[in-house]
Amino acid sequence: MKRRGILIVISGFSGAGKGTLVKELLKNYDNYALSVSMTTRQPRPGETDGKDYFFVTREAFEEKVSQDGFIEYASYCGNCYGTPRDYVEEQLAAGKDVILEIEIQGALQVKKKNPQTLLLFVTPPSGEELKRRLVNRKTETEEVINQRMARAVEESAGIEQYDYLVINDDLAECTVQTHQLIQAAHATPDRNQDFIRKIRRELGEL
Amino acid sequence: MKRRGILIVISGFSGAGKGTLVKELLKNYDNYALSVSMTTRQPRPGETDGKDYFFVTREAFEEKVSQDGFIEYASYCGNCYGTPRDYVEEQLAAGKDVILEIEIQGALQVKKKNPQTLLLFVTPPSGEELKRRLVNRKTETEEVINQRMARAVEESAGIEQYDYLVINDDLAECTVQTHQLIQAAHATPDRNQDFIRKIRRELGEL
Numbered sequence: 001m002k003r004r005g006i007l008i009v010i011s012g013f014s015g016a017g018k019g020t021l022v023k024e025l026l027k028n029y030d031n032y033a034l035s036v037s038m039t040t041r042q043p044r045p046g047e048t049d050g051k052d053y054f055f056v057t058r059e060a061f062e063e064k065v066s067q068d069g070f071i072e073y074a075s076y077c078g079n080c081y082g083t084p085r086d087y088v089e090e091q092l093a094a095g096k097d098v099i100l101e102i103e104i105q106g107a108l109q110v111k112k113k114n115p116q117t118l119l120l121f122v123t124p125p126s127g128e129e130l131k132r133r134l135v136n137r138k139t140e141t142e143e144v145i146n147q148r149m150a151r152a153v154e155e156s157a158g159i160e161q162y163d164y165l166v167i168n169d170d171l172a173e174c175t176v177q178t179h180q181l182i183q184a185a186h187a188t189p190d191r192n193q194d195f196i197r198k199i200r201r202e203l204g205e206l
Numbered sequence: 207m208k209r210r211g212i213l214i215v216i217s218g219f220s221g222a223g224k225g226t227l228v229k230e231l232l233k234n235y236d237n238y239a240l241s242v243s244m245t246t247r248q249p250r251p252g253e254t255d256g257k258d259y260f261f262v263t264r265e266a267f268e269e270k271v272s273q274d275g276f277i278e279y280a281s282y283c284g285n286c287y288g289t290p291r292d293y294v295e296e297q298l299a300a301g302k303d304v305i306l307e308i309e310i311q312g313a314l315q316v317k318k319k320n321p322q323t324l325l326l327f328v329t330p331p332s333g334e335e336l337k338r339r340l341v342n343r344k345t346e347t348e349e350v351i352n353q354r355m356a357r358a359v360e361e362s363a364g365i366e367q368y369d370y371l372v373i374n375d376d377l378a379e380c381t382v383q384t385h386q387l388i389q390a391a392h393a394t395p396d397r398n399q400d401f402i403r404k405i406r407r408e409l410g411e412l
Contacts, residue, residue, distance in 0.1 A: 121395075127408025153409045159402050164393045167401070177393070184390035187370045187383070189327075195373070196365050202333025203359045 005031075005092040006185055007071075007114055009100045009107040012122030013152040015134040017168045021122060022101055024175040033096040035088055038064070041079035054084070072102065072109040083110070097182055104158040111161075118185045120178065121162040125169045127152075211237075211298040212391055213277075213320055215306045215313040218328030219358040221340045223374045227328060228307055230381040239302040241294055244270070247285035260290070278308065278315040289316075303388055310364040317367075324391045326384065327368040331375045333358075 012018045026032050038054040040061050049055050056064075061080050064070060073082030083100055091098045100110065111117045124130045130152060134145045159165060164181045168174045189196060218224045232238050244260040246267050255261050262270075267286050270276060279288030289306055297304045306316065317323045330336045336358060340351045365371060370387045374380040395402060 123405060127405055127412050130409070131412050149409065149412055153406070156402070156406050156409055160395045162395060164390070165395050165398050165401070166393065177389075180386045181390045181393060183383075184370070184387045187372065187387060189366045189368060189371050192371050196362070196371070199329060199333055200359070200362050203336070203355065203362055206333050206337050206355055 003095055003186065004191075005033075005094070005096045005098055006182060006191070007088065007092060007098050007100070007110065007117045008182060009102060009110055009117055009119045010122060011102060011104055011107050011119070011155075011162070012166075012168075013124065013130055013155060014148045015130050015137075015152075016122040016124050017133070017171065017174075018101055018122050020171060021166075021168060021174060021178060022099055024171065025099065025178060028175060029179055031095075031097050033091040033098045035083055035091075035098055035100045037081050037102075038070075038084055039079060039081045041081075071100075071113070072106040074106055074109075081106075104155060104161070108158075108161060116190060118164075118182065119162040120164050120166050120181065121159050122166045122168050122174075123159075125167055209301055209392065210397075211239075211300070211302045211304055212388060212397070213294065213298060213304050213306070213316065213323045214388060215308060215316055215323055215325050216328060217308060217310055217313050217325070217361075217368070218372075218374075219330065219336055219361060220354045221336050221343075221358075222328040222330050223339070223377065223380075224307055224328050226377060227372075227374060227380060227384060228305055230377065231305065231384060234381060235385055237301075237303050239297040239304045241289055241297075241304055241306045243287050243308075244276075244290055245285060245287045247287075277306075277319070278312045280312055280315075310361060310367070314364075314367060322396060324370075324388065325368040326370050326372055326387065327365050328372045328374050328380075329365075331373055 010018055010022060022034065026034060036050065036054060038056055038061065040056060040058045043049065043055050047053065058080065061082065064082070064084070065073060069085055070082035071085050071088055073080060083102065088098050107119050111119055124133060131145070131149060134140060134148055166174060166178055166181070185191065216224055216228060228240065232240060242256065242260060244262055244267065246262060246264045249255065249261050253259065264286065267288065270288070270290070271279060275291055276288035277291050277294055279286060289308070294304050313325055317325055330339060337355060340346060340354055372380060372384055372387070391397065
C-alpha cells in the first residue's frame with residue numbers, strides 16, 4: 001500500500017524561525033516537498049520566480065481562482081497570494097509530505113476544506129526571546145518591530161486551532177521534534193483506512 | 207513549569223505484543239509508570255500481589271467503587287477489574303506518563319471522563335501474522351486460538367476510536383515509534399495551556 005503524504009501547514013510568529021525550520025526539514029529528510037505560493041506582487045531583489053514565489057499578473061491569478069485552482073488564497077496589502085492545488089496534489093499522491101508556510105487565516109481555510117491537514121504553530125520559548133530575535137535581525141526599524149509584536153498578540157489568539165505547538169528553542173532539536181510530530185500524524189486511524197480495511201478483511205477470513 | 211504526565215491507554219489484539227511493548231517502554235525510557243489493576247479474581251501461580259494485580263476481596267472492591275476510587279472498572283467472567291485512581295493521579299502530577307493496558311470498553315470509559323487520555327491501538331502487520339503468533343505461543347488450544355481470533359474481529363470495530371494505530375512488526379522500531387507518539391501528544395495546545403497563557407501575557411506586556 002502506497003502511503004499518501006500529509007498536507008502540513010506551518011504558521012507562527014514572525015521571528016519564531018519558521019523559515020529556517022522549514023529549510024532544515026527539507027535538508028535533513030527526504031519525505032518533504034515545499035509548496036511555492038503564487039502572488040501578484042512584484043518580485044523583490046534576489047527573489048526567484050518558481051522558487052520564492054510564482055509571480056503572475058492579476059488576470060492570471062483571477063483566472064486560476066475561477067478554476068478552483070488554489071487550495072487557499074488571500075489578499076494582503078493589495079496583493080494576492082495563493083497555494084496552487086495541482087503541485088500539492090501531485091506531491092501528496094507521490095507520498096511526499098507537503099509543507100505550506102502560511103498564516104492563520106489561510107491555515108484555517110486549508111483545514112476546513114482538507115480536514116486531514118496537520119497544523120503546526122511555531123513559537124519561540126518566550127515573548128522576550130521573540131523581541132530579542134526581531135531586534136537582533138537589525139534589518140527592521142523599531143516601528144516594524146512594534147508592528148510585528150502587535151501582530152504576534154493577535155496571532156496568539158489562534159494557537160488552540162492548531163494540532164501541535166512547536167517551541168523553537170534549539171533549532172536542531174526543534175527540527176527533529178517537528179519531523180517526529182509529522183511522522184506521528186501518519187499513525188492516526190483516519191490516515192490508515194486502507195490498512196484497517198485490510199486487517200478487518202483478513203481477520204474475517206481466517 | 208512542571209509538565210504534567212499523560213494518561214495513556216494501550217489496547218490491541220491478543221497476540222499483538224502489547225505486554226512486551228509496555229515492558230520495553232518501561233525498560234528503555236524513564237518517563238513511564240505502569241498502572242497496576244485491582245481485581246477480585248484469585249492469583250494464578252507466579253503472579254505477585256502489587257505487581258501483576260492488587261488482589262482484593264469483592265467487599266474491598268465494592269467499597270472502592272462506592273468511593274469513586276477507580277478511573278474505570280468492569281466485570282469479566284464473573285470477576286471485577288479496576289484501575290485505582292490514586293496511584294494514577296499521583297504519578298501524573300509527578301510528571302510521569304502513566305500506561306494502562308486495558309481493552310476497548312475500559313479505554314472508552316477512561317477517555318470519556320478524561321478527554322486528554324491518549325488511546326493507542328496495537329496491531330500486528332496482518333491477520334495472518336496475528337494467527338501465527340497465537341499458534342507459535344504453543345500454550346493455547348486451537349479452541350482458545352479461535353476464540354481470540356473471533357474476539358479480534360470484534361475488537362477491530364473499535365480501532366477508529368483510538369488516537370493512534372501502532373503496527374507492531376519489529377519490536378525495537380515499534381517501541382521507539384510508540385515513545386515518539388506519546389512525546390508528540392505532549393505538544394498539543396490543550397496540554398500546553400500554561401505555556402500559551404504565559405506567552406500571551408508576555409507578548410501583551412512587551
